[in-house]
Amino acid sequence: MKKLIKTLGIVGMAGVAGLSLASCDNNKNDEKVKVSIGSYLGYGNTLSALEGYLDSIKDDLNFEYTLTQISQTDANSNLSKFQNDLETGTDLIITMMDNDAQNTKAILEACEEYGAYLAGWQTDFNNTRASDVADEVLNSDHFLGAATDGEMDGKILGQYLWDAVSASENRVIALARTPYYAYPSGHVASVEIARLAEEWNKANPDDQFTIVDSSEGTNDLGGVADADADLALNMGFGGNLAETQLDKWVDEGVEAIVAVNSLAQRIYSTLVSENQDKNIDLYTVGWDDALYGSDVFGSKGTIKSLGQSVVETIIYPLIMGINAVRGYQFSDAPTTGLDKFVEGKRIMLTSDEDMEAGHKNCMIYAGVDKYGDPSRALIQGEDLVNYLGNAEGASFAKLKDLINSWDKDYVLYRK
Secondary structure (H helix, E strand, O other), X not given: OHHHHHHHOOOOXXXXXXXXXXXXXXXXXXXXXXXXXXEOOOOOHHHHHHHHHHHHHHHHHOEEEEEEEOOOOOHHHHHHHHHHHHHOOOOEEEEOOOOOHHHHHHHHHHHHHHOOEEEEEOOOOHHHHOOOOHHHHHOOOOEEEEEOOOOOOHHHHHHXXXXXXXXXXXXXXXXXXXXXXXXXXXXHHHHHHHHHHHHHHHHOOOOOOEEOOOOOOEOOOOOEHHXXXXXXXXXXXXXXXXXXXXXXXXXXXXXXXEEOOOOHHHHHHHHHHOOOOOOOEEEOOEOOHHHOOOOOEOOOOOEEEEEEEOHHHHHHHHHHHHHHHHOOOOOOOOOOHHHHEEOOOEEEEXXXXXXXXXXXXXXXXXXXXXXXXXXXXXXOHHHHHHHOOOOOOOOHHHHHHHHHOOOHHHHHHOO
């Protein structure tokens, strides 16, 4: 079928795509779906857990996959990689990157040409959604949406971290984040923390927070930093926290660093090397195996919070894609815009009890030798078949409700 589509080209594509869904082999359950997953991850618990989970469900859902590391900065190389995959028979592309809106549009156009589909995982396609091609991409029948890495509204992340730091004795804090263009939710979270601190100070005149301005007077949005109350240090994508910056924070009396992106190792390493790990607490998200331990995290450690979304949300782009390829998409599947997105809730660890529960019950927090252990999965492959589009009682609403139920209390404490 795909060779036919390639020969005919884009002209008449709507009719051919309809033919591919309606006229091919009636026994669609037996059609193995070929999936290409592009991950920016090169190592770590999320990648290991993802591979373990995919291997545990691929036979039940009847798909095969390739998992390749793609670039966070070179959009053209990612486009070439996915174009090559389509030429060799890929049915479904799942990407973790939305480097550039025009390149994402080009990947989608290639999917349309080959009768394949595009979806996202742990991305919210923020660059594309903010561009002039947003409607064209998001409303395409060949774009199936995405499962995000945490809530799309950065204010929720800001609230998570504020709740953690405001419950402590720390009152002089510094903020840090990665660049806006890659993670705009981090900017929103930083602004929200500053707003919440101001709100707190108004309500508690005898218990005041100070957020030191680490923006050096400008931000990466093209304006002055305090114009939108983003006081965070932009740490870029590489290198540990500069010793000179830490020295400045020490001079300013900083008691805690709140990093709204996954910056734990890059900040903690400098705290240790400068003998400040016992003096300054760190609140952040993400995970790093090197940071696990009672002397590093929790009541006795420097790091007071970590957080990730679960890998099992990969079922969202997988099931939507398998349905589309086999021709039995949900009758209530959304066709436009943000309705195609589902949020993978961020599971925040903020206590020793959370860490212990994570080891027992969660794939991403299980431990180095147990990441991807199917016994810890939120749903098994044999149960996932009941969420496919041809299963009795299956629906988009049912699938979305399942993923929405995966909050902290359930993920960590369900057993």
